[in-house]
Amino acid sequence: MFASSRFTVRRRAVAAAGTAAALALTLAACGSSGDSSSMPGMDHGTKPAASSSQSPSPSMGDMPGMDHMADGNGLSDAQDGYRFISKDATLPSGKQAAYRFTVTGTGDKPITSFALDQTKRMHFYAIRSDLTGFQHIHPTMAADGTWTAGLASLAPGSWRTFASFTPDSGSGKGRDFILSRTVTVPGSSTKTPLPAPATTAEVDGYTVTVKGEPMAGMAHPLTVTVSKDGKPVTDLQPYLDTYAHLTAFHEGNQEFAHLHPTTKVTGDNGGPDLAFHAELPTAGNWRLFLQFQTGGKLHTAALTLHVG
CATH class of the missing domain: 2.60.40.1930 (Macroglobulin (MG2) domain)
Incomplete structure (x- = not known):
């Protein structure tokens, strides 16, 4: 699933700073169990966005x-x-x-x-x-x-x-x-527009809410809150030695970023709040993939994040 001259993509604990900026996310998800997480044919979700972000340009x-x-x-x-x-x-x-x-x-x-x-x-x-x-x-x-x-x-x-x-x-x-x-x-392909940003969405019956201060090239905290049926979820299971795995790709050139949670693992009782240090180097839209596990099932949520 990462030297100051390049963007470190794993295990980078840095101090959060800066003023609040607008965070927006749209989530569309598909989960799987086992040692891999795949979403074959995932098309950014079934609900059309109110306004699509700029279409990716070839890299x-x-x-x-x-x-x-x-x-x-x-x-x-x-x-x-x-x-x-x-x-x-x-x-x-x-x-x-x-x-x-x-x-x-x-x-x-x-x-x-x-x-x-x-x-x-x-x-x-x-x-x-x-x-x-x-x-x-x-x-x-x-x-x-x-x-x-x-x-x-x-x-x-x-x-x-x-x-x-x-x-x-x-x-x-x-x-x-x-x-x-x-x-x-090989084969005939159709480009799927990236969904517009939003702050919350549902995945496999779970509601994910994200708050934070994303600014290009700066470290800021992100908080992901997981709930179900209006109640906080507190039974998140460890997945890859964390309660959530977060990967990001930049729209247009697929630039990669890997963000790890700072919340300590204390058993099968994680949640509802998960803290991340986010450092995304480039402004624009990023597609984030949040992975978390409950009841032995891995849930994978796709998120559109705009970074100023």
């Missing part, structure tokens, strides 16, 4: 062979001697697919030593260029360093895959990296 990273156009924001396939490599340039449409990749280091040799981050040695994400179809997977690694991510059904279009990891040896030991590549799913 250089979506063009074949252009995976090096950005550095430090998750849009490059290489950084500081590490490289995200895959022979899978295309994947089939409408059915499950195995995406195989390696992470290489010194001498372009696959590395096999990774530190645990939120209980996993590798977090893998897939997102379509219009920010639909989000999948968060924890792949398996073979002895030779080849990772296999089992993807759910993919809709036709341009997709970006992300590898999020922390080397446990070598020059990058202890550092967070997020690298990405693009992959094409």
Whole structure:
């Protein structure tokens, strides 16, 4: 499912500062249980937005062979001697697919030593260029360093895959990296407009309310409150060693951000309030994916957030 010269995407506890700014979110969700979270065919929800945000423009990273156009924001396939490599340039449409990749280091040799981050040695994400179809997977690694991510059904279009990891040896030991590549799913595709922002929405019968102070390039607190049938939810279960997992992608270029909650895990009794430190580097619309678990079921909510 991350050096002041680049945006750190995991475990970044920073002081919250600044004055209040308007926060807006729209949530449309789909959940799954198990070790991955995928929303095959997710189309931003069934309710049309009152006013859609600006349609994403094609990014250089979506063009074949252009995976090096950005550095430090998750849009490059290489950084500081590490490289995200895959022979899978295309994947089939409408059915499950195995995406195989390696992470290489010194001498372009696959590395096999990774530190645990939120209980996993590798977090893998897939997102379509219009920010639909989000999948968060924890792949398996073979002895030779080849990772296999089992993807759910993919809709036709341009997709970006992300590898999020922390080397446990070598020059990058202890550092967070997020690298990405693009992959094409053949077939006729239609771009789905990003929903307009709002402050609350429902997912699987749960109501999620978000309050905060998002400003580009600055750290601000976000608070997510979860309720059901008008009552606070207090039975959130640990998921990846937290009560909620939050991932964000920027509209237009799919820039990546990973925001961790600061709320301590104290057992199967999390909620209703979850605190996050949010640092989104670029102004504009971001699509956030909030994941939380109750009763053994993983709920995944999609959120549109405008950052000034």
